Amino acid sequence: MKTAKDCVNENYLSLVSMTAPKTDEKRSLFRAFWVGGAICSVGQGIRLIFSEVLGLSGDELAAYVSVALIFLGSFLTGLGVYDRIGKYAGGGSIVPITGFANSVVSPAMEFKTEGYVYGTAAKMFTVAGPIIVFGVAASVLVGLIYFVIYRVF
Amino acid sequence: MKRTVFFKNAPRIVGVSSVGGPKECAGCIGDRIEIKLSDDKFGEKSFEQAESKILYTAIKNAIHNAGRKEADVDVILAGDLLNQIISATFAARNFSTGYLGLYTACATFTQSILTGGALIDGGYVKNAVCATSSHFSSAERQYRYPLELGSTRPPQAQWTVTGAGALVISNKGKGPKVTGGTIGRVVDYGVTDVNNMGAAMAPAAADTLYTHFIESGKTPENYDMIVTGDLGALGSRLLKDLLWEKGYDVNKNHVDCGEIIYNISEKEFQGGSGAGCSSLVFCAYLYEKLLNKKIDKMLFAATGALLSSVSSGQGESIPAIAHAVSIEA
Numbered sequence A: 001m002k003t004a005k006d007c008v009n010e011n012y013l014s015l016v017s018m019t020a021p022k023t024d025e026k027r028s029l030f031r032a033f034w035v036g037g038a039i040c041s042v043g044q045g046i047r048l049i050f051s052e053v054l055g056l057s058g059d060e061l062a063a064y065v066s067v068a069l070i071f072l073g074s075f076l077t078g079l080g081v082y083d084r085i086g087k088y089a090g091g092g093s094i095v096p097i098t099g100f101a102n103s104v105v106s107p108a109m110e111f112k113t114e115g116y117v118y119g120t121a122a123k124m125f126t127v128a129g130p131i132i133v134f135g136v137a138a139s140v141l142v143g144l145i146y147f148v149i150y151r152v153f
Numbered sequence B: 001m002k003r004t005v006f007f008k009n010a011p012r013i014v015g016v017s018s019v020g021g022p023k024e025c026a027g028c029i030g031d032r033i034e035i036k037l038s039d040d041k042f043g044e045k046s047f048e049q050a051e052s053k054i055l056y057t058a059i060k061n062a063i064h065n066a067g068r069k070e071a072d073v074d075v076i077l078a079g080d081l082l083n084q085i086i087s088a089t090f091a092a093r094n095f096s097t098g099y100l101g102l103y104t105a106c107a108t109f110t111q112s113i114l115t116g117g118a119l120i121d122g123g124y125v126k127n128a129v130c131a132t133s134s135h136f137s138s139a140e141r142q143y144r145y146p147l148e149l150g151s152t153r154p155p156q157a158q159w160t161v162t163g164a165g166a167l168v169i170s171n172k173g174k175g176p177k178v179t180g181g182t183i184g185r186v187v188d189y190g191v192t193d194v195n196n197m198g199a200a201m202a203p204a205a206a207d208t209l210y211t212h213f214i215e216s217g218k219t220p221e222n223y224d225m226i227v228t229g230d231l232g233a234l235g236s237r238l239l240k241d242l243l244w245e246k247g248y249d250v251n252k253n254h255v256d257c258g259e260i261i262y263n264i265s266e267k268e269f270q271g272g273s274g275a276g277c278s279s280l281v282f283c284a285y286l287y288e289k290l291l292n293k294k295i296d297k298m299l300f301a302a303t304g305a306l307l308s309s310v311s312s313g314q315g316e317s318i319p320a321i322a323h324a325v326s327i328e329a
Helices: A010-019 A025-054 A058-078 A082-089 A097-114 A116-123 A129-152 B047-065 B083-092 B108-121 B136-143 B197-216 B232-245 B257-261 B275-291 B309-313
Strands: B004-006 B012-020 B075-079 B098-101 B127-134 B163-170 B177-182 B225-228 B254-256 B297-305 B320-328
Touching: A010 B232, A025 A058, A025 A082, A058 A082, A058 A097, A082 A097, A097 A116, B004 B197, B012 B047, B012 B177, B012 B275, B047 B075, B047 B083, B047 B127, B047 B136, B047 B163, B047 B275, B075 B083, B075 B108, B083 B098, B083 B127, B108 B127, B108 B163, B108 B177, B108 B275, B108 B297, B108 B320, B127 B136, B127 B275, B163 B275, B177 B197, B197 B232, B197 B297, B197 B320, B225 B232, B225 B275, B232 B254, B232 B257, B254 B257, B257 B275, B275 B297
Parallel strands: B075 B098, B075 B127, B225 B254, B225 B297
Antiparallel strands: B004 B177, B012 B163, B127 B163, B177 B320, B297 B320
16 A cells, blocks of 8 residues: 555655745735734723723733624624635734634534534534644643742742 | 547537636636526525535536437436535436436546546447536535635635536537547645645646557647646646656647636636536536637546545645546537
């Protein structure tokens, strides 16, 4: 049985990498920078409004801002706008919390045709699942390191 | 071992029909498409149902355009890209004719013409329908990400065509002749980038065309047009390089369906892809050229990337195939 390794044709693959169009990195970086920055500025604005108008502070304020941004991300996904922002901005709209909302809502919408249980609910975390798993795993690891250092020193 | 076949009785393509989505209708061959959809769901609840209906409509109209009735058709040979080729089977559910489901990804269309041609040439059936379809939204969710997910597409990506093409081949009647073809073999050069289908499929196309030239004793100059399915701009360039290396120059008469389906301004990077790409372009545009004798001899090789989301997830490279049929006006 041939495996993927046996199929490799070095000459051809180098020809492909020579001829394949490259991603315009400067343009991608610029777009990601300004869109990502804009989303974060909106978040900061919401934070200011919440602290001034509602008089929130600390963890409570952070939670309210996150909820507001997640709502915005989900809402724009529902309207079919967020994927266009994402197509333009790339990482700029994936990294902020609105991108996380988008990655949960988009499969939920997409798989609605397979029913609410086996479609929406089951497929909701197909994209965001790994982020949650590794996020939790990383936080446990960091917590352990923090605990050890705190106890030792 | 010989993979090139010649049809002595030369079955004829007596009628075609094409259905295209909104984006395809805005493209270069848009005004030639018979049924233009303004809604890519075609009034259905899901994209899968829509794709099935698109294929069903194309088959029904092709039979009508060929001046045949459903009862005259012996077999439908159809395929698509979805798991268990559901679009084709659910479209065939509406007909009482025989059905052969085929799959070689985007090469299914020429596979169906080869198989159908062989059945007719051998005298086993009188009329056969060959059809394939694809749908951007149903393919996207099977192979990639949800539609509304905000992600970027790399510059080597292609866009799955929403549409279907169907043709009727018959042992009687008027129309372009299917004179033979070359059965493809699975070729894998180790490309693993699922966004670069053109690069994965170009070696298969080169292999099939090269084999065809060797086994039939013909050269690229014998054909007015050498059509490939959905290599896209990058894949076409690689194909020309690979054939050039073997001593064949197809620069002058090579056309790629994926490359011509969309306007360049639509920014679909390398062009269209999908099982519906070659069938839509052939049925909407190339068939008319053959009928009007603008093209006399054509070699038509649709190309398919035979991956699944499981195989690429397990780190496999992308095997590809191309089947060629020669068609004469």
